[in-house]
Amino acid sequence: MVLLSDWTDADPVALFRRMKKDSAFDNYYQRTVGDLAADVQRRGFAPTLADRKAWGKMRMTPTDLSDINAHTYTYLMNGTAPDANWTGLFARGEKVLLRFINGSAMTYFDVRIPGLKMTVVAADGQYIHPVTVDEFRIAVAETFDVLVEPAGQEAYTIFAQDSARTGYARGTLALHAGLSDAIPGLDPRPILAMSDMGHDGMDHSGHDMPGMPKHPATEQGNPLVDMQTMMPVPRLDDPGIGLRNNGRTVLTYGAMHSLFDDPDGREPGREIELHLTGHMEKFAWSFNGQKFMEAEPLRLKYGERLRIVLVNDTMMTHPIHLHGMWSDVEDARGAFLLRKHTVDMPPGTRRSYRVRADALGRWAYHCHLLYHMEAGMMREVRVEE
Numbered sequence: 001m002v003l004l005s006d007w008t009d010a011d012p013v014a015l016f017r018r019m020k021k022d023s024a025f026d027n028y029y030q031r032t033v034g035d036l037a038a039d040v041q042r043r044g045f046a047p048t049l050a051d052r053k054a055w056g057k058m059r060m061t062p063t064d065l066s067d068i069n070a071h072t073y074t075y076l077m078n079g080t081a082p083d084a085n086w087t088g089l090f091a092r093g094e095k096v097l098l099r100f101i102n103g104s105a106m107t108y109f110d111v112r113i114p115g116l117k118m119t120v121v122a123a124d125g126q127y128i129h130p131v132t133v134d135e136f137r138i139a140v141a142e143t144f145d146v147l148v149e150p151a152g153q154e155a156y157t158i159f160a161q162d163s164a165r166t167g168y169a170r171g172t173l174a175l176h177a178g179l180s181d182a183i184p185g186l187d188p189r190p191i192l193a194m195s196d197m198g199h200d201g202m203d204h205s206g207h208d209m210p211g212m213p214k215h216p217a218t219e220q221g222n223p224l225v226d227m228q229t230m231m232p233v234p235r236l237d238d239p240g241i242g243l244r245n246n247g248r249t250v251l252t253y254g255a256m257h258s259l260f261d262d263p264d265g266r267e268p269g270r271e272i273e274l275h276l277t278g279h280m281e282k283f284a285w286s287f288n289g290q291k292f293m294e295a296e297p298l299r300l301k302y303g304e305r306l307r308i309v310l311v312n313d314t315m316m317t318h319p320i321h322l323h324g325m326w327s328d329v330e331d332a333r334g335a336f337l338l339r340k341h342t343v344d345m346p347p348g349t350r351r352s353y354r355v356r357a358d359a360l361g362r363w364a365y366h367c368h369l370l371y372h373m374e375a376g377m378m379r380e381v382r383v384e385e
């Protein structure tokens with residue numbers, strides 16, 4: 001088992017207060033005048049200015065990728081800091097099953113083991129048709145089981161850089177304790193593009209037709225909502241920001257198919273659409289512009305099969321977790337694709353999944369980024385007779 005986490009000695013209440021006061025505290029990479037000049041040279045004056053103005057309107061810089069990063073956190077692998085090098089031993093010729101779990105509060109990790117292919121066989125504990133990759137992004141609360149076959153080297157680095165490229169967790173697979181392999185450098189810090197926010201309607205896979213979203217009334221004129229996506233698309237085949245065209249084969253949701261058919265089989269009887277909303281500067285997070293404390297519970301009828309459609313109106317990525325019931329993710333055409341318990345929602349995406357309300361009671365439904373949940377991106381789900 002490889003448990004990834006983010007550690008700080010700072011008091012969580014104080015950290016939350018810091019983000020409320022200065023949401024960009026850990027993001028001091030403002031683009032410089034030199035960058036502006038380079039953009040103008042490359043793209044011309046008008047498009048550069050238009051892009052900058054759009055970013056200004058969204059109260060974000062194109063380098064804001066995470067709320068908290070390695071400036072605050074130390075990234076751990078099985079509770080061990082990078083220098084202490086957690087090591088898992090293998091025997092020669094052995095096939096090794098690794099279960100990766102992202103147990104961090106706020107951090108997405110991009111994981112790879114240079115020199116080894118990884119064959120992903122399960123997502124969130126549920127078997128999928130095996131898919132072989134060089135790298136995968138793991139959202140907070142997600143789990144991936146991968147098979148590796150070490151051969152030819154005595155030691156391999158398990159490298160997990162954060163998605164904002166500020167630090168990494170690291171460990172080693174080795175024949176003996178004390179061995180290690182080279183540690184890769186961090187990838188370049190990605191720059192967000194307008195298309196990442198669902199503002200051009202282009203899907204990188206080219207498969208999805210963008211739909212014009214209808215935004216909930218509670219978002220309109222809401223001081224805690226700073227943007228809305230115009231043309232959200234599923235982007236199931238997109239490796240994600242900072243992972244495109246990096247020369248490695250990267251896992252996507254679209255590449256994963258459950259080993260079984262739709263476990264329920266019924267067409268959804270109804271649809272609930274929820275928008276992921278927020279305000280970057282105020283560090284406000286919500287569903288449909290309403291915080292947890294202000295919102296009515298979502299009521300499900302015991303035994304019903306329904307579809308939940310999520311639209312991400314924010315510039316951040318949110319791992320959305322429904323307690324008590326499975327989330328059966330659909331492909332871009334609405335067919336069953338993949339059973340999960342946590343569904344990752346990159347900026348500007350629209351993704352849907354089927355839920356069978358087979359667990360009576362009151363359940364938490366929330367973004368799994370700790371401080372987004374704390375800020376209000378959460379709902380109670382009630383399953384009633």
Ligand SMILES: [Cu+2]
Pocket residue numbers: 285316317318319367368369372373377
């Ligand atoms: Cu979130």
